[in-house]
Amino acid sequence: MKAEILTIGDEVLRGEIVDSNKALIASRLLQLDIECHYQSSVRDDPSDMRDAFLRGAARSDILLVTGGLGPTRDDLTTEVLAETFGRELEFDEASFEIIHAFFTRVGREMNETNRKQAYFPAGAEILENPVGTAPGFMIEEQGAVLVCMPGVPRELSLMLDEQVLPRIAEKVQGAGGASRVRARLLRTFGMGESSLEGELSDLARDGHAELAFRTSFPDNFLRVVARGASVADADTRIEEVVEAIRERIGDLIYGEGDDTLEAVAGRLLSEKGQTVAVAESCTGGLIAHRFTDVPGSSEYFLGGVVAYSNEAKHSLLGVPEDLLVEHGAVSEPVARAMAEGVRERFNADIGVATTGISGPGGGSEEKPVGLVYVGIAWSEATQGSDHSRVERFVFAVDRARHRVLTAQVGLDWVRRLLLGLELVGPSLLRSGGGSAPGSHAGMQPAKNFTPRSGAAGLDRAHETSGGN
Amino acid sequence: MKAEILTIGDEVLRGEIVDSNKALIASRLLQLDIECHYQSSVRDDPSDMRDAFLRGAARSDILLVTGGLGPTRDDLTTEVLAETFGRELEFDEASFEIIHAFFTRVGREMNETNRKQAYFPAGAEILENPVGTAPGFMIEEQGAVLVCMPGVPRELSLMLDEQVLPRIAEKVQGAGGASRVRARLLRTFGMGESSLEGELSDLARDGHAELAFRTSFPDNFLRVVARGASVADADTRIEEVVEAIRERIGDLIYGEGDDTLEAVAGRLLSEKGQTVAVAESCTGGLIAHRFTDVPGSSEYFLGGVVAYSNEAKHSLLGVPEDLLVEHGAVSEPVARAMAEGVRERFNADIGVATTGISGPGGGSEEKPVGLVYVGIAWSEATQGSDHSRVERFVFAVDRARHRVLTAQVGLDWVRRLLLGLELVGPSLLRSGGGSAPGSHAGMQPAKNFTPRSGAAGLDRAHETSGGN
Secondary structure, three states: OEEEEEEEOHHHHOOOOOOOHHHHHHHHHHHOOOEEEEEEEEOOOHHHHHHHHHHHHHHOOEEEEEOOOOOOOOOOHHHHHHHHOOOOEEEOHHHHHHHHHHHHHOOOOOOHHHHHHHEEEOOOEEEOOOOOOOOEEEEEEOOEEEEEEOOOHHHHHHHHHHHHHHHHHHHHHHHHHOOEEEEEEEEEEOOOHHHHHHHHOOOOOOOOEEEEEEEEOOEEEEEEEEEEOOHHHHHHHHHHHHHHHHHHHHHHEEEEOOOOHHHHHHHHHHHOOOOEEEEEOOOOOHHHHHHHOOOOHHHOEEEEEEEOOHHHHHHOOOOOHHHHHHHOOOOHHHHHHHHHHHHHHOOOOEEEEEEEOOOOOOOOOOOOOOEEEEEEEEOHHHHOOOEEEEEEEEOOOOHHHHHHHHHHHHHHHHHHHHHOOOOOOHHHHOOOOOOOOOOOOOOOOOHHHOOOOOOOOHHHHHOOOOOO | OEEEEEEEOHHHHOOOOOOOHHHHHHHHHHHOOOEEEEEEEEOOOHHHHHHHHHHHHHHOOEEEEEOOOOOOOOOOHHHHHHHHOOOOEEEOHHHHHHHHHHHHHOOOOOOHHHHHHHEEEOOOEEEOOOOOOOOEEEEEEOOEEEEEEOOOHHHHHHHHHHHHHHHHHHHHHHHHHOOEEEEEEEEEOOOOHHHHHHHHOOOOOOOOEEEEEEEEOOEEEEEEEEEEOOHHHHHHHHHHHHHHHHHHHHHHEEEEOOOOHHHHHHHHHHHOOOOEEEEEOOOOOHHHHHHHOOOOHHHOEEEEEEEOOHHHHHHHHOOOHHHHHHHOOOOHHHHHHHHHHHHHHOOOOEEEEEEEOOOOOOOOOOOOOOEEEEEEEEOHHHHOOOEEEEEEEEOOOOHHHHHHHHHHHHHHHHHHHHHOOOOOOHHHHOOOOOOOOOOOOOOOOOHHHOOOOOOOOHHHHHOOOOOO
């Protein structure tokens, strides 16, 4: 069984974008034991497209095409494919209604050009696109299955997982087997990829379910894939594996699928009727920005103070001047005073604070670049009684990652606090298999967050390309 | 002149890595005016490789191959290429010495297998690899130039820029010309891509220099490419075109090359000894985050307040309660009070404020989703006397882009203020060719920022990959 991936679009050929869709599709196909033999990209040029369609249909069993399904004149995939294989274009009323409903839902007016997206080659099986305007479709030609999907990564990945792969799996296993493949993505924060692998790799080895690991700094994603005679059967297998994973590292899993940590923390705040405010020094507004990225966040996010200067820490957050003088801005007492101060000033239930040295400059022997304190303060209504907690970390990563990682700890602490979980950060979860949560002592950075370490799991995210 | 890029390696076909080399090579070729017509990837399989070499040599003028030059058994590029075109493999003593010296330099012992990397197809021009063990090489076959380069991104990019592109440029321009190509990137904010094209496309049409447009929301980039008999000559031509562009739209160009708007604004603040503080409602911390993304920003960025709630606007920024009651939080007087309030609270020279409705909810007939006020207040030390300015915009884009666009206006106003330029936003520059700056009257959104408009230049940035 040979698969081939074809991307269509001038923007790829001009190098304006890095086409990550191919890697996504190829890795998903491998989960079905289907190897991708060829990948190619051509411009929005009918003649080049035709050649690529014919070559693909001739040499491969499955040709997966992305791009060229949009409403503009440059989007030629459907038209050229139909012409290449001598099929008529047919208007599909049902698809048109769905596209129309999509526009209504997002509050935009449908353009006449979008009508084009409801035409398909005669005999095509149509693939719905719940998150965009471009439906996909499948046809069979010359013994090969041709699948056309949108190029927008989010739309592609959803269509691939929910509609394309199950259909391909059926074809692969023949009409008799009719087995179903299902997948679930778990999003984790707090443990490096290699530790996660060590901790979990004995699960899902019975041949019916598989576990794949992917780093997306600062998170690590786990993907569980399972086969079964039916969807329910496959889902049951997945559920078994997910349960086993949750038993081992449940508190690290903050969400599934498209959940972001800010959306999860926001949902918890909303459910529990709690409010939050943030006092940021080294993260410089990133935590506030992420909280407010979520529509409707004004319900629980009251605001924040970006206090870069000592004067601002004092005047806007009420951090006592003597604390600043005695301990310095990057210190445990100041982080605590910031968290408590911002909570009080905004009259919020929860206050989160960050103060650290993201670098590249500003470090000293006593306070090295990478040092950061994360603080959180909460009210009686949140957890029994007014309280706060501050933790010291040293994240040996570059400035941008230092800020991202610190912000993630702050957001994760809101989640952990509201779920009654221990307030730990990534450095305390380094060992994976070894130490039980809470048995930590050191405050040094986790190996997983030190780029110098060769074994560092999270470092894989450094690699974006290559192989010699 | 048709170029083609071919990547060799199982890791790409299995989707283990995203191949960013292709985008790098394609964009570099474009600077020489060479369009990439095909991109493909094949496994480490001699038969697939042979087919790809033959197809590439037949249909393209230049075939750029990456990967498969390593020392292992899987690395077959050199061997298969030589065999495909009936060339012997020849040992190159000089390359062997260089590889050997490389190992000595990095303190590693050279393995016998590395000897393989000193063999090349007879007649090949060898390309040194100063940062790795795999030299590259070029041959000509069937009228096409075939270039083989290592797949490790760092090694590839160095070899490409220093050895491959100059040789290709020479070939393109013929032995006699030996001309040089130079490029410069101008970063603009405030005018849509189509308007820019209309405004500038008559420039650089003499055949010696060219102008390319690219959208990177919310900015538009202009790339000027020129050829000359020497580097100095090419630079002179570029300078002429850049001068002509500056005469027409100089105030829209905020930087060149890798400059970000926050870095440019920061540099100006630093140079003029000015400080800034921000009061953000709808941008939720994004302006602060961007200012503080720049190392050393603590010199001029004093801090910010993210005032999502009315209470915070009043208590932390001193916005009078009657203003909030009478005009609402999203209003001209409140934006002004926020800018003035944050300037005062932080004792800064400049205060920037945003208040708006990013959506998707929260709009009304009077105050629609997309409405935003940007305010700026400054001190006597900044511009003659204490003063402020507020502008109303309606940006009909989605929530995420609304925030990005609004933040960009805020940052751009700091730049404009410090350069003595008019404080205008993108909606006032919509017409491009037509209206002179300052002749605007309306406050409605520019067409360029309305996704419903098919002509919308800036909307192209929706596409992050693939195209639909």
